[in-house]
Amino acid sequence: MTNTPRVPTTRLGGPTGPEIGVQGLGCMGMSFAYGPTDAGEARATLERALELGVTLYDTADAYANGENEEFLAPFVAAHRDEITLATKFALTVDPEDSTRRIIRNDPAHIRACADDSLRRLGVDVIDLYYMHRRDVNVPIEETVGVMAELVAAGKVKQLGLSEVTGPELRAAHAVHPIAAVQSEWSLFSRDIEAGVVPAVAETGATLVAYSPLGRGFLTGSFTSAEKDLTEGDFRRRQPRFTGDNAQHNTTLLDPVREVARARGVTLGQVALAWVQQRARVHGVSVVPIPGTSRRTRVEENAAAAHLLLSADELALLEPIAGQVRGGRYADMAFTSAGRE
Numbered sequence: 001m002t003n004t005p006r007v008p009t010t011r012l013g014g015p016t017g018p019e020i021g022v023q024g025l026g027c028m029g030m031s032f033a034y035g036p037t038d039a040g041e042a043r044a045t046l047e048r049a050l051e052l053g054v055t056l057y058d059t060a061d062a063y064a065n066g067e068n069e070e071f072l073a074p075f076v077a078a079h080r081d082e083i084t085l086a087t088k089f090a091l092t093v094d095p096e097d098s099t100r101r102i103i104r105n106d107p108a109h110i111r112a113c114a115d116d117s118l119r120r121l122g123v124d125v126i127d128l129y130y131m132h133r134r135d136v137n138v139p140i141e142e143t144v145g146v147m148a149e150l151v152a153a154g155k156v157k158q159l160g161l162s163e164v165t166g167p168e169l170r171a172a173h174a175v176h177p178i179a180a181v182q183s184e185w186s187l188f189s190r191d192i193e194a195g196v197v198p199a200v201a202e203t204g205a206t207l208v209a210y211s212p213l214g215r216g217f218l219t220g221s222f223t224s225a226e227k228d229l230t231e232g233d234f235r236r237r238q239p240r241f242t243g244d245n246a247q248h249n250t251t252l253l254d255p256v257r258e259v260a261r262a263r264g265v266t267l268g269q270v271a272l273a274w275v276q277q278r279a280r281v282h283g284v285s286v287v288p289i290p291g292t293s294r295r296t297r298v299e300e301n302a303a304a305a306h307l308l309l310s311a312d313e314l315a316l317l318e319p320i321a322g323q324v325r326g327g328r329y330a331d332m333a334f335t336s337a338g339r340e
């Protein structure tokens, strides 16, 4: 184990919110989306993250149909008061077709999902409860109204929204304070900077940056989803990781590699430091949640919370996102960008 210093802290959702590490841990890949993992190593990773001051743990009921929540339950039980536990509702993998997603924001569904997540996680309250995806058939005010009832009932402490647009966030925030907005944000995915990030700055929510390592691509650990990743891996369906796009996008890592080499750090650390610094430019508080099931990587990622890039280094990295080929999802309709 390395002597990685603890990550600094911030407050979730503003000055009165709970204190959390400025980097969280994405737990999705421990059970879902990115191929097989070693459960023992994943459990050790949860523990190591906490030792490093990583206290926001991110899951969702959609991750392996609740299995990811169940996987986390023993860790949560052992550390209930030391961690901030976030989960989500609204998204289900279609049982008939694993590539299809069903999105529901109707009140009965939200209430049932919350009870199911509480049971699977083995807790009596969820610290941060997100709407995972927006169902455009339900007004956002109605969705947040039901989420606010969960707060009033003591089942949820704070509310979050994932993949919402700026106007949706403002409308939601008028109904109940929104502590966190979870959106994809990385050197490869910057579409939220136009409309979402300014609204986050305005409302004072914390921006929880998901896939800050570009789903691993920014670390250089794979260059082509078809060649390097296993059959069921979700990334094999993402346009930017396949075919000619992947080949082109790999070349975009050159400046990341250059900065990493000069600073004696890894590509992933440069990518994580970039998210922290980009947030400062926009005046938002950010908590990236890189996902990993390996202790060595959680140490590496946590260390990036102390890396400060220079203005020249940031300038070198600036053009990357504009040159990426292929969308961040095959179907962008379910993202904030798809509704802007």
Ligand SMILES: NC(=O)c1ccc[n+]([C@@H]2O[C@H](COP(=O)([O-])OP(=O)(O)OC[C@H]3O[C@@H](n4cnc5c(N)ncnc54)[C@H](OP(=O)(O)O)[C@@H]3O)[C@@H](O)[C@H]2O)c1
Binding pocket: 025, 026, 027, 028, 029, 034, 058, 059, 132, 162, 163, 182, 183, 209, 210, 211, 212, 213, 214, 215, 216, 217, 219, 221, 268, 289, 290, 291, 292, 293, 294, 297, 298, 300, 301
């Ligand atoms: N709200 C949403 O719609 C949404 C969507 C996607 C994800 N999320 C959340 O965000 C979290 C993070 O996103 P993500 O997992 O999609 O993407 P990510 O954090 O950008 O990348 C994760 C991938 O990078 C690898 N990795 C992690 N650290 C590494 C390192 N230091 N060196 C090399 N490879 C490394 C991981 O593999 P190993 O595990 O093998 O280390 C994994 O394959 C998820 O776990 C989930 O909780 C939310």
